[in-house]
Amino acid sequence: MLAVLKESPAPGFALREVPMPELKPGHVRVRVRAVGICGTDIPIFEGVRRVPYPLIPGHEFAGEIEAVADDVHGWQPGDRVAVGLVIGCGTCLACRAGEESRCPQITEIGIHINGAFAEHVLAPVSTLHRLPDHLTFADGASVDPLASAYRGIRRLNPLPEDSVAIFGLGPIGLYALQAVRAHGVRRVIAITPRAGLRGEIARALGADAVIALNACGDLPAAIQSHNDGALPSLVIEATGKPAVFNDVLRVAAIGARVLLLGIFHHPASFDPALIIRRELRVEGSFCYNWTDFEASLDLLARGLVRTQPVITHRLPLREIGHALELIRRREAVKVILEP
Ligand SMILES: [Zn+2]
Numbered sequence: 001m002l003a004v005l006k007e008s009p010a011p012g013f014a015l016r017e018v019p020m021p022e023l024k025p026g027h028v029r030v031r032v033r034a035v036g037i038c039g040t041d042i043p044i045f046e047g048v049r050r051v052p053y054p055l056i057p058g059h060e061f062a063g064e065i066e067a068v069a070d071d072v073h074g075w076q077p078g079d080r081v082a083v084g085l086v087i088g089c090g091t092c093l094a095c096r097a098g099e100e101s102r103c104p105q106i107t108e109i110g111i112h113i114n115g116a117f118a119e120h121v122l123a124p125v126s127t128l129h130r131l132p133d134h135l136t137f138a139d140g141a142s143v144d145p146l147a148s149a150y151r152g153i154r155r156l157n158p159l160p161e162d163s164v165a166i167f168g169l170g171p172i173g174l175y176a177l178q179a180v181r182a183h184g185v186r187r188v189i190a191i192t193p194r195a196g197l198r199g200e201i202a203r204a205l206g207a208d209a210v211i212a213l214n215a216c217g218d219l220p221a222a223i224q225s226h227n228d229g230a231l232p233s234l235v236i237e238a239t240g241k242p243a244v245f246n247d248v249l250r251v252a253a254i255g256a257r258v259l260l261l262g263i264f265h266h267p268a269s270f271d272p273a274l275i276i277r278r279e280l281r282v283e284g285s286f287c288y289n290w291t292d293f294e295a296s297l298d299l300l301a302r303g304l305v306r307t308q309p310v311i312t313h314r315l316p317l318r319e320i321g322h323a324l325e326l327i328r329r330r331e332a333v334k335v336i337l338e339p
Pocket residue numbers: 038039040059060144145
């Protein structure tokens with residue numbers, strides 16, 4: 001089968017013919033129909049994030065079950081599935097509480113073991129979710145970023161009277177936007193470095209206002225002008241960029257809650273007084289568990305969240321090099337590859 005291989009820490013990857021993955025107990029083999037390129041795949045390809053080499057990356061995927069191990073029940077060849085990346089150890093306290101993404105022994109498909117930038121992939125049954133017939137494989141491959149955003153938002157439980165500011169309009173920010181909208185909040189203000197495609201998509205997905213940082217002047221004032229003079233009661237950070245961290249705290253209303261979804265690869269310096277004097281509650285959220293994934297799939301099935309404007313490109317697996325270039329040039333938001 002054709003696969004994208006990361007063979008060493010040197011930047012780049014190779015497209016190769018490799019043997020099909022062999023079935024193991026407790027696993028199914030999935031014929032990959034759609035796989036998304038994630039922000040976390042980029043440092044893997046660049047060699048900045050070390051993985052066990054050689055590795056087939058790719059963790060946002062959906063497809064059809066092709067073969068099931070003898071001990072697997074309830075799944076058949078031909079079943080359409082969306083697959084979560086988290087594999088917990090199954091025995092630690094976190095795993096027993098259904099919080100496998102907090103497992104100290106966490107294994108992630110496409111990061112620690114072979115993933116879905118390939119025609120076929122092996123997946124343990126604990127990671128499988130049934131993909132409803134009316135959802136596409138590209139929808140199924142989008143549950144991973146949606147669930148990563150939705151986990152934080154479920155825990156925040158936004159109320160109809162909340163107003164929300166979202167920093168960052170990549171896939172996580174755009175799914176967070178739709179998820180807070182689904183909670184019926186009164187206003188959503190999207191913040192992006194400069195006007196362009198991402199702002200337009202945010203507007204199409206229900207943002208009440210889009211603020212471009214390079215053209216807005218005083219940011220708190222710009223936000224207030226779109227929010228009846230008030231600062232937002234909820235601020236969502238979805239850039240992972242240290243430079244915006246002080247702004248994230250600065251624009252929050254007194255007593256507001258701040259949700260950190262972006263993965264910071266570098267430390268940020270910030271003024272703790274911004275949190276203390278204004279009694280902010282700052283909460284981090286990382287990855288998702290089985291239940292978050294299932295709830296996210298339900299949002300898609302009910303049409304409360306849409307993948308289409310977020311997915312800007314669909315390309316064959318062979319064109320992964322071109323896809324990465326589109327992402328690097330910020331011409332693409334989410335690219336789905338179809339092996
Ligand atoms: Zn991802």
